[in-house]
Amino acid sequence: MTAGGYTGRALVVDVSATSATGSALELPEPVLRAYLGGVGLGTWLLHRLAPARVDPLAPEAPLVFVFSPLVGTPLTTSAKFAVLAKSPLTGLLTDALASSQFAIAGKLTGHDAIVVRGRAAELSVLLVDADGVRLEPAPELAGMSAAAAEAAAKERFGRGWRTAAIGPAGERGVRYATISHDGRHAGRGGLGAVLGAKNIKAVLVRAGTKVEVADPVAVLAAAKDLRQRSFGPATAKYRELGTLANLLAFNAVSTLPTRNFTAATFAEAPKLAAEELHEMRGVARNSCASCSIGCEHIYSRKGGGSQRMEYENVFALGPLCGVSDPDDVFAASARCDELGIDTISAGGTIAWAMECVERGLIDAPWLTFGDGAALLRALDLIGSREPGLGELLALGSRAAAEVVGHGSIDFAPQVKGLELPGYEPRSLQSMALGLAVNARGADHNRSGAYEADLSGDLDRLSGGPAHVAAAIGTEDRAAVMDSMILCKFLRGVFSEPFEEWAALLRPVTGWDVTADELRATARRIVLAKREFNAREGASAADDALPRRMLDTPLQLGSGRTATLTAERLAAMVAGYYQGRGLDTDGRPAPVDRADLLL
Incomplete structure (x- = not known):
């Protein structure tokens, strides 16, 4: 019996044929419990389905839409989904999160994830519902914005469908093209280019089933409490x-x-x-x-x-x-x-x-x-x-x-x-480390270490061991929130996050999940991302910042300066490796690789 909040399967769609074909990939409960959903489960799926060293824009490179056990529940901010692929911009794993009705409808097709592979013969849209998959030619959508394509798809197929689409940049392979839906965007890393390379202008999903939770009464009570907070x-x-x-x-x-x-x-x-x-x-x-x-x-x-x-x-x-x-x-x-x-x-x-x-x-x-x-x-x-x-x-x-x-x-x-996002590394040195070591690249959502820099609890201009601990902690918390999935803007609501997240998962799934288990889950997800990147050729040399950020003083005004030396960043990276249990090339140890269930 599948745990509450899950369907226990992913739909793998090949769009190369005239009529798209879909097959079910069973998702064992130990894998679901180890990776939860969202970014975590998507990382596991990429390990399994993406050929090593694949060209991100090749037909065989998968693009994965992933939901979570909380999607469709009354828990606030839970209507989110993740999109993952090998990035045409970085050549490494990329993931993006977005909120919309697409998340709810996608999960209610009866799948915890939808994987798209292959390349359609002409510009098309992919439709997925509880009855299966089909591919519809859509040359008339060429060159449209995502919003215009979404409106046209609703007109053609009906309002019951929810749409995720690309704009003209995705069709043309711009390496940082986005996937959009309801005016929101799965934005970073070129996911729109990956979908465009498959000749798919849009993916449409329509709800047609239900996903039960283990304890509906307890979930409703938790939702009321979280909403109030x-x-x-x-x-x-x-x-x-x-x-x-x-x-x-x-x-x-x-x-x-x-x-x-x-x-x-x-x-x-x-x-x-x-x-x-x-x-x-x-x-x-x-x-x-x-x-x-x-x-x-x-x-x-x-x-x-x-x-x-x-x-x-x-x-x-x-x-x-x-x-x-x-x-x-x-x-x-x-x-x-x-x-x-x-x-x-x-x-x-x-x-x-x-x-x-x-x-x-x-x-x-x-x-x-x-x-x-x-x-x-x-x-x-x-x-x-x-x-x-x-x-x-x-x-x-x-x-x-x-x-x-x-x-x-x-x-x-x-x-x-x-x-890089809008955070100056030299004056936020916990964030500097977070940006350097993050698997996705320069990212503020998978490593929110700027929170520690701006808290006043440490010296943001002089990175050291406390900054390493802060970077690891924020990265772990992000890994769980991005996999459950909950919006990061809720993070301040939780005084004991891992305890409280476990309390949310228990009535949804029926698992006896604990805070310590979720801490281990967070670490597993972070390491699985790094292991994917290592497989694709990443090394310790990639855990760095642009030379401009190193040794060049930053003027702060009133004669003050901030400097992040190359030696200081290297020491923090080494501390991060030690804290994560990584080898000197930034790769998980063999015992940790075995725990990844890959």
Whole structure:
């Protein structure tokens, strides 16, 4: 008998045939308990289904949509799903999380995961429900935005279907293309390019079954309690101003990356701040599916319309590129959504290119810091993969720097090929370690070590053993939240997270899961990611930061500086390896590999 909250099987779909074929892959209960769902289970599936050293854009490379035991329950923020693949941007494992009704409908097709392999003969959509799978040609969707494709799919197939689609950038293989649904995005690492390489414009799912929980009464009681706590002070910032509230706070403590990480403060930050925009342009507040927090803040755009804005897209398309006009930043964010590209990688790659232009390494004199029109023009070139500059920037900053040469890799803002988020490593040194060692690359959601830096409990300008412990702790907590799946904005609600997460899982699954078991689960998931990357060629040399971040002092104002030396980062990485039980090349020991159930 399958545990509550699970179906016990994944659907593996091959879209190469004229009519897609689907087969069931049984998911043994020990595997489900070891990896939970979401990112954890998706990592296990990639180990099993992705051929070693496969080209991420090859037909045989799998793309995995994964649900979780909590999806479909009344627990707040649980309507989330994960998408995983080998990244065309990094060549390593990538995962992205998103919230929408797609998660609930996808699970209620009767599967804990849907795996897509092969390549369709023509641009098509894949439909999955409780009755099976089918492939429908859809050449009329070519070149559409994800939102337009979703609307067209609803018109053609009916409103009972939920859609995850790619924009034109995904069709054209931009290495940081996204997968979108309900206006939200599985954004990082080029998952949209992987789906586009399969000639699939959209995946549609329709609910048609039920998934029972072990103790419905206890689950309902837990849901009521969690919902009540979600209205408390731990989530107030997200309700009142959203993540954009971080902009002025980070600027004040010199950790707002500006002009391709040459500075950590932006004099014109107030023009882009949530406080200013909320007063002048605030339109509405919205929530993800099954969420009681309501962090989404929507602002009016010049000339009509509105745009959802978050800290990361404002940072990447604003200060990082030196752009201060909110209309330009809003327009750039909207353009990224229309094209279907990740805002962080787009902004980071364009900021790198702007510096290359300054240095005379790229011949595009129009592409300068602070020019909003140039930013929009660059985005259009990327989305169309225009020969020349567009084709170059569509590769991402690391691969583009390898083409340009002349030491431009030293200031390409990436780790393992993934562009850095809006956190300056030199002034947040727990986060510096988290960014360097994360399996996904430069990521703030799988390693939220900035929390420790900003807590005041340690010296954020001088990394050491306490910073290593903080990075490991936040990475472990993220691994469980991303696999159960729960929104990270709930993290402050839990005073004893592993205990409380176990208490949520017990009535759903019927397992006697404990806090210590979940701690072991977290470690297993982190190690399984590293083991996948090692299989794909990653080594200790990849656990690093761009040379610009090392030994180059960062001006903090009032004559103060922050420096992250290469020796200090190396010592923290070595401490991380020791804390994780890794060998000197950053790989799990044989005894740990056996525990991975791979």
